[in-house]
Amino acid sequence: MDISVNWLRALAPSIDGSADDLAAALSARAVPVDRTVPVGEELGDVVVARVVEVGKHPNADRLSLCRVDSGMGDLLDVVCGAPNVVENALYPFIPAGGTLPGGFKIERRKIRGHESNGMLCSEKELGLGRDTAGIMRLADDHEPGQALVAALGLPDARLEVDLTPNRIDLACHAGVARELAPGGVADVVLPPFGGPDWSPRWESGEESASAGGVRVTIEEGDRCFRYLAAIVRGVTVGPSPEWLQARLRAAGARPINNVVDSTNYVLLELNQPLHAFDLARLAGPEIRVRAARNEPHTTLDGAEHELGREVSVIADAERPVALAGVMGGADSEVSDGTTDLLIECAAFDPRHTRHTARATGLATDASYRFERGIDEAGMEGAIRRAVELIVATAGGSPDDVALRVGRTPPLPTRVSLRPSRVKAVLGLDLSGEQIAELLKPLGFGVSEGTASGDDGALDVTVPGWRTDVRAEVDLLEEVARRYGYESFPHEARSLRPSTVPDSPVWQRADRARRALTSLGALEARSSSFAPEGQTSGRPARLLKPLSEAESFLRTDLVPILLGRVEHNWSRGHRDVRLYEIGSVFQSSVGAGESTAGEDVSVIEDIRVAFGITGLRQPPHWSGAEYDLDDWDLKGWLEDLGSGLGLGEIAPGRPDADGDDLPFGFGRWLGEESFCILRNGRPVGVAGRVRDDAVDAPVWAAPVYAAEFRLEAVQLEDHRSYRDLPTFPAVTRDLALVLDRSVPATSVADAIRSAGPDTLESLAPFDVYEGDKVGAGQRSLAWRLVFRAPDRTLRDSEVEEGMGSITHNLEERFNARIRSS
Amino acid sequence: MSLRDEQGDLRETLESIRIEALEAIQGAADSESLEEVRIRFLGRNGLLSRALSGLRDVPAEKRPQAGKKANQVKQTLETALERRVDELAALSKPAQTAGSDLTLPGRRQWRGGVHPVTLVIDEICEIFGELGFTRAAGPEVETDWHNFTALNIPLDHPAADMHDTFYLDDGLLLRTHTSPVQARVMMEHEPPVRILAPGMVFRRDPYDASHAPAFEQVEGLAVDEGIDFIEFRAAIDYFVHRFFGPSTRTRFRPSYFPFTEPSAEVDVSCIICEGSGCAACKRTGWIEIMGSGMVNPAVFEAVGYDSERYTGYAFGMGPARIAMLRYRIPDIRLLYEADVGLLEQFA
Numbered sequence A: 001m002d003i004s005v006n007w008l009r010a011l012a013p014s015i016d017g018s019a020d021d022l023a024a025a026l027s028a029r030a031v032p033v034d035r036t037v038p039v040g041e042e043l044g045d046v047v048v049a050r051v052v053e054v055g056k057h058p059n060a061d062r063l064s065l066c067r068v069d070s071g072m073g074d075l076l077d078v079v080c081g082a083p084n085v086v087e088n089a090l091y092p093f094i095p096a097g098g099t100l101p102g103g104f105k106i107e108r109r110k111i112r113g114h115e116s117n118g119m120l121c122s123e124k125e126l127g128l129g130r131d132t133a134g135i136m137r138l139a140d141d142h143e144p145g146q147a148l149v150a151a152l153g154l155p156d157a158r159l160e161v162d163l164t165p166n167r168i169d170l171a172c173h174a175g176v177a178r179e180l181a182p183g184g185v186a187d188v189v190l191p192p193f194g195g196p197d198w199s200p201r202w203e204s205g206e207e208s209a210s211a212g213g214v215r216v217t218i219e220e221g222d223r224c225f226r227y228l229a230a231i232v233r234g235v236t237v238g239p240s241p242e243w244l245q246a247r248l249r250a251a252g253a254r255p256i257n258n259v260v261d262s263t264n265y266v267l268l269e270l271n272q273p274l275h276a277f278d279l280a281r282l283a284g285p286e287i288r289v290r291a292a293r294n295e296p297h298t299t300l301d302g303a304e305h306e307l308g309r310e311v312s313v314i315a316d317a318e319r320p321v322a323l324a325g326v327m328g329g330a331d332s333e334v335s336d337g338t339t340d341l342l343i344e345c346a347a348f349d350p351r352h353t354r355h356t357a358r359a360t361g362l363a364t365d366a367s368y369r370f371e372r373g374i375d376e377a378g379m380e381g382a383i384r385r386a387v388e389l390i391v392a393t394a395g396g397s398p399d400d401v402a403l404r405v406g407r408t409p410p411l412p413t414r415v416s417l418r419p420s421r422v423k424a425v426l427g428l429d430l431s432g433e434q435i436a437e438l439l440k441p442l443g444f445g446v447s448e449g450t451a452s453g454d455d456g457a458l459d460v461t462v463p464g465w466r467t468d469v470r471a472e473v474d475l476l477e478e479v480a481r482r483y484g485y486e487s488f489p490h491e492a493r494s495l496r497p498s499t500v501p502d503s504p505v506w507q508r509a510d511r512a513r514r515a516l517t518s519l520g521a522l523e524a525r526s527s528s529f530a531p532e533g534q535t536s537g538r539p540a541r542l543l544k545p546l547s548e549a550e551s552f553l554r555t556d557l558v559p560i561l562l563g564r565v566e567h568n569w570s571r572g573h574r575d576v577r578l579y580e581i582g583s584v585f586q587s588s589v590g591a592g593e594s595t596a597g598e599d600v601s602v603i604e605d606i607r608v609a610f611g612i613t614g615l616r617q618p619p620h621w622s623g624a625e626y627d628l629d630d631w632d633l634k635g636w637l638e639d640l641g642s643g644l645g646l647g648e649i650a651p652g653r654p655d656a657d658g659d660d661l662p663f664g665f666g667r668w669l670g671e672e673s674f675c676i677l678r679n680g681r682p683v684g685v686a687g688r689v690r691d692d693a694v695d696a697p698v699w700a701a702p703v704y705a706a707e708f709r710l711e712a713v714q715l716e717d718h719r720s721y722r723d724l725p726t727f728p729a730v731t732r733d734l735a736l737v738l739d740r741s742v743p744a745t746s747v748a749d750a751i752r753s754a755g756p757d758t759l760e761s762l763a764p765f766d767v768y769e770g771d772k773v774g775a776g777q778r779s780l781a782w783r784l785v786f787r788a789p790d791r792t793l794r795d796s797e798v799e800e801g802m803g804s805i806t807h808n809l810e811e812r813f814n815a816r817i818r819s820s
Numbered sequence B: 001m002s003l004r005d006e007q008g009d010l011r012e013t014l015e016s017i018r019i020e021a022l023e024a025i026q027g028a029a030d031s032e033s034l035e036e037v038r039i040r041f042l043g044r045n046g047l048l049s050r051a052l053s054g055l056r057d058v059p060a061e062k063r064p065q066a067g068k069k070a071n072q073v074k075q076t077l078e079t080a081l082e083r084r085v086d087e088l089a090a091l092s093k094p095a096q097t098a099g100s101d102l103t104l105p106g107r108r109q110w111r112g113g114v115h116p117v118t119l120v121i122d123e124i125c126e127i128f129g130e131l132g133f134t135r136a137a138g139p140e141v142e143t144d145w146h147n148f149t150a151l152n153i154p155l156d157h158p159a160a161d162m163h164d165t166f167y168l169d170d171g172l173l174l175r176t177h178t179s180p181v182q183a184r185v186m187m188e189h190e191p192p193v194r195i196l197a198p199g200m201v202f203r204r205d206p207y208d209a210s211h212a213p214a215f216e217q218v219e220g221l222a223v224d225e226g227i228d229f230i231e232f233r234a235a236i237d238y239f240v241h242r243f244f245g246p247s248t249r250t251r252f253r254p255s256y257f258p259f260t261e262p263s264a265e266v267d268v269s270c271i272i273c274e275g276s277g278c279a280a281c282k283r284t285g286w287i288e289i290m291g292s293g294m295v296n297p298a299v300f301e302a303v304g305y306d307s308e309r310y311t312g313y314a315f316g317m318g319p320a321r322i323a324m325l326r327y328r329i330p331d332i333r334l335l336y337e338a339d340v341g342l343l344e345q346f347a
């Protein structure tokens, strides 16, 4: 919302201070001001000039040669590029040697072979408005040579206000003036326009009324609460006077003609949207507010619409002539030949306005206000002001009788405000009188103790323009901001601890993050969305995705992480170790299985995933470099499995059948994969990523990936101290040759079961398959450590233990023991 | 028969030499003993040469096969020797192999790290943790009741425009803020409640330099008897001073959120120019960091709290934006690309 500072001062001369001061005050007390923009500064070199003659430039189609009277005596030759230059009209002009705002100097120069002695300017070039369509035509009542600043009542400044949805009352100059004037509402007086006053006699009706040969009917009272109409006859449509155009430009609006500018002016001054119809083009003439009946309509922006019942329209006797509360129609628009007007001032229902705007894809200044609610009590004043401005700028005379259809404006809202509540919520000890002093300047009526029995409660009457204030808490906010957020005292308060325990979800995430970070992986935060090809199971689709590539919720983290690995490859990174903790989603088969416990059809699981590829260690000048391989993956899994208490790492893939949250990304992995089992149930899957599952450059190393449930991370701490050994250990190596189908874990189990209690640990240290051990066989070498807690082991004891171990292995696996 | 036996004997001899030699090589603790091992097995009169002399007893037609085996063993041992030489050099005398040039870089491990946004979230949680706040979690797919209605946002109200929402199905959506977690916690726990709700939120904003359709948010909520605007401001000031530094100033401005009233936007003095005005703060000297306010009684009523007895405050901030400010990351998309070049900077 653009606010002109000159306009504010015209409404409330008590408003003092620079534009920046006003912006700071408004930000501190009400709504933010994004920035302040000077309007019409640095225009000292610009004068009013008359274009006496317009000719074609012989060497350029788009340019014209103008003879310009800038009040200096001689006519000047000026080359002009604007399409809208008209003979005998007045325009802002900078003679050669002058400068534009911002310091651009205008020189005398030749343009396509013809000399140009200055420049005719557009609004935008002068920093006056936002229109760039052509040069800025001035009203005819100025003299060439007059300083533009004096002609336009400048300089001004524009406040670009960032309205919050609740403060619709600040979408107009009177509203901002009330907020900024030291005396508030009392300081705001609408200045007269210099024309005759107009005080009509109202012809009223609940559903219908007529006067001056015009009938107004509200067919559907839920769509339109009130409809006021005034007739003005004999107007002359033309450009608005300069002051009016300047005001509109400073407030970011484009001047059109004196009638439309007048209604826009009242909109921007009082927040009341108005519309002027060409009375001669209304069939009947009559106005009917009704639902559309699947009929065509062209809005004044030229767009054609087919209107269904959800759309509310203003119709004449035959057809829609406007979209109610949104935009006028092309057929009934005010044009140069218009003489008689019907001025509409209505209160449309917010919801229906929203439906009309949505159905037609339009959002206008009018719909913005109607959607948020307008001040019904201010409508008579607004239409009166519009009629007076039209008569002052376009002539003509209004009918003495005006029409008023619909309900009487609702009584002002009354809200009770307890000073005890001010103390409880704001912490301020304010008396009723002090509170009244804060509220009254904003237009609130405040009297003590009449509304309720509560001690000292204030009875507050809400002004009609404050549609957002309905409850006590709304008044608390008024008190707080008028008191000044920055004026609150600084005091410390004691705290009571929360009854809510720290969520295990975040505690598990902390542990997983620490574990993966210590393995050397980097945390990624990637997309929650996925294309269909990267999903599995029953993915949940978004109703309105931003793109096809983001049309589903991810069902697995691994495919998304692999996409990130590919991204890193594309940046030339070969060594990539990423992990992510995040939610995955599946549509559920039925109700009752949701995380939320409601009848929800999407279930959600938080997962931890990693994707790793490249060198095992950073490259170093001293030695060989190895890429991560299957055993690194298994090592990571073992570290995580024991460090996070995930469970057992087992070869193979889980059976996905019957699982609500399957690890569907298994198809991205090759044959040799692992699953993480907890009590026999899979809580994670890992493996080497298939070469055809990623788009790898030739220099890339194999990729390994894993994903597991965050829920599998254990929070209980089962650690307890074991006594450190005091007696030496005895180490024995055991080399076996046995059938290669016997898994290492079975051998280890057999060693443990046959070994004595003093067998402290065992680990394989060499595995060999090949011609030396014969087909179908392999050699497995183990290192066994024996230790007794209470004595030094004798050799014979160890030999005995080794004997029963080897015997067991020979028996069970037909293993050959190779002497070492 | 006997010929085959001779060949078999040789084969076994070679194999035992291989095993014995490999162990001896691996067992050699320094270059002197390694040299002894080399002489013992591979020397001119070493065990391998002596075993090969047995080749003479092998018939001519079998000799190439036996010779091949012998060569394999020899190569294996030579390779193992070389590797052990390198290993011993690296183990015992790294400075010597580097020519005593100690300016050469050392041997490192890959460093892992958490995401910069996580760094910010964790720090926020830690600081509010000092004020008695715990962390809460909730689903990312929400009902519109939890996301809007319970938070005093009517679905058919212009305020809902502030949330351009991803819908999945009737009444199901991706949460547009983590505030629904607050509603869930209040429905389960009685005051005093002091919680933080970190997590992903979703808005239908296409990616650009400052927007992403999914991003992180941390919201906080405190509810108890006797919490007033003054305590609210004190808590936020405490956070700002701990997070941005003790000289950082705060500024509270009126704002609008349906679930708080009075509502306030919190600005901090620009951490880049310290208030003198720069591009990051749009020359204002201030940076908006959170929306906040006193909890609207309508929210308490929706979750079944006594709105006369309890008061509270709530706040929300974007850790991604704060990370961008703190670490001078110019484009939000960089945070979600998972480029190791960026992530390593925070490892």
Ligand SMILES: [Zn+2]
Pocket: B270, B271, B272, B273, B274, B275, B276, B277, B278, B279, B280, B281, B282, B283, B285, B286
């Ligand atoms: Zn700055």
